[in-house]
Amino acid sequence: MPWRLPARSRFRLASVALTLPLALAACAEAQFAAQTAKAIQQPSAKTQGYYKVGDPYEIKGVWYYPTVDYSYTETGIASWYGPGFHGKLTANGEIYDENDLTAAHRTLPMPSLVRVTNLENGRALVVRVNDRGPFAHGRIIDLSRRSAQLLGIEQRGTAKVKVDILPVESQRLAEAAKQGTLIATAEAQQPQPGPSVAASPVASVRAEALPPPSSTQVARAPNPAPPPAVSRPPASAVAILANSGTQSNTGQLETVPVEQTRIYIQAGAFSDQNNAMRLSNTLRRLAPSQISETRVDGQTFYRVRLGPVASVTDADALLEQVIGSGYPGARVVVD
Structure with a gap:
C-alpha cells in the first residue's frame, strides 16, 4: 500500500501554513539568495x-x-x-x-x-x-x-x-x-546534410562529321530527351535568430x-551493500524502506528507497523528513 502522510502530520503542515506569512518576512534575505x-x-x-x-x-x-x-x-x-x-x-x-x-x-x-x-x-x-x-x-x-x-x-x-x-x-x-x-x-532538430561529393571529371570530346558508307541509308537520329528537371531544395523554414x-x-x-509509475524517495546509492543496509534500517522508522540493485557504467550500486508514496504531496512531506534526518542528497524518483 502506498505510504501516506499521517493525519497528525497533515494538521501540523496546516498550522505551519497559517504562520507562513510571518516567517516569510523574517527570511527575505535567504529567499533572495535562493x-x-x-x-x-x-x-x-x-x-x-x-x-x-x-x-x-x-x-x-x-x-x-x-x-x-x-x-x-x-x-x-x-x-x-x-x-x-x-x-x-x-x-x-x-x-x-x-x-x-x-x-x-x-x-x-x-x-x-x-x-x-x-x-x-x-x-x-x-x-x-x-x-x-x-x-x-x-x-x-x-x-x-x-x-x-x-x-x-x-x-x-x-x-x-x-x-x-x-x-x-x-x-x-x-x-x-x-x-x-x-x-x-x-x-x-533538422537533419544535417551529408558531406558534399565532388563530381567525377569529364573528358573533353570533339565532334566530327563522317561521310556515310556507300549504299547505306542513314536514319535521322531522334532528338535527345530533355534532361530531367532538378528541384532545388527548399530554403529552411526556420531562420537563425541572431x-x-x-x-x-x-x-x-x-x-x-x-505506463504505470510509482513515486519513491531515494535516500542514497552505495557501492557497498552494507552501507545501504545501515541507511535502510535507519530510515525504516519514517516509511517502508527497500534496497534495489542497479548498474551504472559497469559498476554495481545499491539504492536505498522509501515508498512507494501515494502522491506528490506525500512525497514532498516524506522527502523533507529524510532531509531533516541528515540526508540532504535525498531526492524524489519515479519508477
Missing part, C-alpha cells in the same frame, strides 16, 4: 543569451555541479514558473518569456534541448534549457508556463515526468551559441503510451 540563479533585474532590451555551463554553486545548503552530460536521462517531478520572472534575465542572459518553450535545469549546459514526457498523460515536448532551477526539494525541471500548458501540467502545478537530453541537437545548439547566434529549436531569444510557442507534441 533565487539568484534567476536574475531579477529588468533588462532594457532583448538579448539572445550565451553558452554557459558554469561553476559549482550552493543553494540552501545543497551543492549543484553543472556539467556537459549528453547522456542525461532522469525521472522525477516537474514544476513550472512564469509570472514572477517574465521579462527578466535567465541564468545565461536571455530574456525569459513564459510563452516560449523553455525550461530551467540545475546542471545541464545552456542552451540544451531536452524531451520532457509527462508520464501521467503520455504527452511529450521538446523544450530548450536556458535557465537554472528548480531549487525546491523534489523537483528536477522547471518548465515555462507555455510548456506546462502543452504538457497538461499548468493546472495541477506538478507532474511525474521523464527528461531526456537530445545529444546531437543540443551540441548543434551549443556550437551556434558559442558563435554568437541562437538557432531556433525546430532548426536544431538577435532574439524567441521561438515558436506552439511546439510539436508527441504522444507515447502511458
Whole structure:
C-alpha cells in the first residue's frame, strides 16, 4: 500500500501554513539568495543569451555541479514558473518569456534541448534549457508556463515526468551559441546534410562529321530527351535568430503510451551493500524502506528507497523528513 502522510502530520503542515506569512518576512534575505540563479533585474532590451555551463554553486545548503552530460536521462517531478520572472534575465542572459518553450535545469549546459514526457498523460515536448532551477526539494525541471500548458501540467502545478537530453541537437545548439547566434529549436532538430561529393571529371570530346558508307541509308537520329528537371531544395523554414531569444510557442507534441509509475524517495546509492543496509534500517522508522540493485557504467550500486508514496504531496512531506534526518542528497524518483 502506498505510504501516506499521517493525519497528525497533515494538521501540523496546516498550522505551519497559517504562520507562513510571518516567517516569510523574517527570511527575505535567504529567499533572495535562493533565487539568484534567476536574475531579477529588468533588462532594457532583448538579448539572445550565451553558452554557459558554469561553476559549482550552493543553494540552501545543497551543492549543484553543472556539467556537459549528453547522456542525461532522469525521472522525477516537474514544476513550472512564469509570472514572477517574465521579462527578466535567465541564468545565461536571455530574456525569459513564459510563452516560449523553455525550461530551467540545475546542471545541464545552456542552451540544451531536452524531451520532457509527462508520464501521467503520455504527452511529450521538446523544450530548450536556458535557465537554472528548480531549487525546491523534489523537483528536477522547471518548465515555462507555455510548456506546462502543452504538457497538461499548468493546472495541477506538478507532474511525474521523464527528461531526456537530445545529444546531437543540443551540441548543434551549443556550437551556434558559442558563435554568437541562437538557432531556433525546430532548426536544431533538422537533419544535417551529408558531406558534399565532388563530381567525377569529364573528358573533353570533339565532334566530327563522317561521310556515310556507300549504299547505306542513314536514319535521322531522334532528338535527345530533355534532361530531367532538378528541384532545388527548399530554403529552411526556420531562420537563425541572431538577435532574439524567441521561438515558436506552439511546439510539436508527441504522444507515447502511458505506463504505470510509482513515486519513491531515494535516500542514497552505495557501492557497498552494507552501507545501504545501515541507511535502510535507519530510515525504516519514517516509511517502508527497500534496497534495489542497479548498474551504472559497469559498476554495481545499491539504492536505498522509501515508498512507494501515494502522491506528490506525500512525497514532498516524506522527502523533507529524510532531509531533516541528515540526508540532504535525498531526492524524489519515479519508477
